[in-house]
Amino acid sequence: MPLSFRFGTVGSPKSTPRGGTVGGVKRLAELGLDALELGWVRSVRVSEKTAARIRETAHQADVALSVHAPYFINLNADDEEWPRSRQRLLDAAYWGWKAGATDIVFHPGSYFGRDAGHVLPKVLDRLGEIIRTLDEQGVRVVLRPETMGKGSMIGSLEDVLAMSRAFPGWVEPCLDFAHLHARPGDGSMNTYHEWRRLLEQYAEALGSGALQRLHIHLSGIAYGPKGEKEHLPFADADLNVRALFQALHDVGAKGRILCESPILEDDALYLKRLWQEVSGEKDP
Numbered sequence: 001m002p003l004s005f006r007f008g009t010v011g012s013p014k015s016t017p018r019g020g021t022v023g024g025v026k027r028l029a030e031l032g033l034d035a036l037e038l039g040w041v042r043s044v045r046v047s048e049k050t051a052a053r054i055r056e057t058a059h060q061a062d063v064a065l066s067v068h069a070p071y072f073i074n075l076n077a078d079d080e081e082w083p084r085s086r087q088r089l090l091d092a093a094y095w096g097w098k099a100g101a102t103d104i105v106f107h108p109g110s111y112f113g114r115d116a117g118h119v120l121p122k123v124l125d126r127l128g129e130i131i132r133t134l135d136e137q138g139v140r141v142v143l144r145p146e147t148m149g150k151g152s153m154i155g156s157l158e159d160v161l162a163m164s165r166a167f168p169g170w171v172e173p174c175l176d177f178a179h180l181h182a183r184p185g186d187g188s189m190n191t192y193h194e195w196r197r198l199l200e201q202y203a204e205a206l207g208s209g210a211l212q213r214l215h216i217h218l219s220g221i222a223y224g225p226k227g228e229k230e231h232l233p234f235a236d237a238d239l240n241v242r243a244l245f246q247a248l249h250d251v252g253a254k255g256r257i258l259c260e261s262p263i264l265e266d267d268a269l270y271l272k273r274l275w276q277e278v279s280g281e282k283d284p
Contacts, residue, residue: 038096058100107146108155127166199251
């Protein structure tokens with residue numbers, strides 16, 4: 001039996017010798033990892049030929065692909081900036097789909113000091129616009145708004161669940177548990193019971209089947225009263241990954257876990273080993 005989760009990195013492994021994304025896919029497979037999130041965080045620049053090579057290489061290596069869309073996307077942008085944000089997300093989805101990615105992770109944007117209740121109607125309207133365009137293009141991907149590590153950013157658990165409920169089949173969260181730990185700024189969201197309750201809330205909102213399709217980002221994290229400061233290796237941070245994994249195991253969760261630690265593949269392999277230890281699962 002395969003493991004309940006695929007493990008991999010956001011961006012190609014640091015030890016990739018050459019070959020860009022194609023080389024990154026091959027290196028992941030050599031390491032015993034089986035998921036890669038293409039780190040298109042600055043811009044989307046890929047040709048039809050390269051997209052086809054990425055898709056074929058990942059298929060042969062059994063590496064599941066997703067995309068991290070450019071950082072400069074904001075569903076709450078002003079009317080002048082919105083067309084550019086819109087195009088960045090559309091490009092990430094279209095070219096990711098061409099490259100074989102099934103999931104497109106993006107940062108939803110900023111509240112700009114407004115209350116979430118005032119911002120979400122605009123966010124949902126614009127997300128609907130994106131989805132209609134992708135549907136017309138025949139692009140079939142899951143858009144994954146990420147939970148964010150600062151309270152000033154759109155991306156609370158409630159925000160991403162609201163987006164997902166509004167567009168079933170098209171939108172599901174990217175759960176960045178390090179961000180969820182950092183967002184309150186007080187060291188909370190770091191115990192088994194807190195993680196278990198969050199996962200139960202997730203299932204209540206989206207159905208228990210959604211727990212079988214989790215898309216997770218993980219790293220150590222430094223934070224202060226206003227939330228996230230920077231990503232850290234797990235050894236240098238206080239994130240209780242064992243408690244999180246126990247909660248995931250106990251609710252029967254499955255999906256992908258992508259590492260964003262500064263020591264990408266080293267910590268991704270650590271996560272895989274820890275999951276096997278907590279769950280009792282073994283490589284097939």
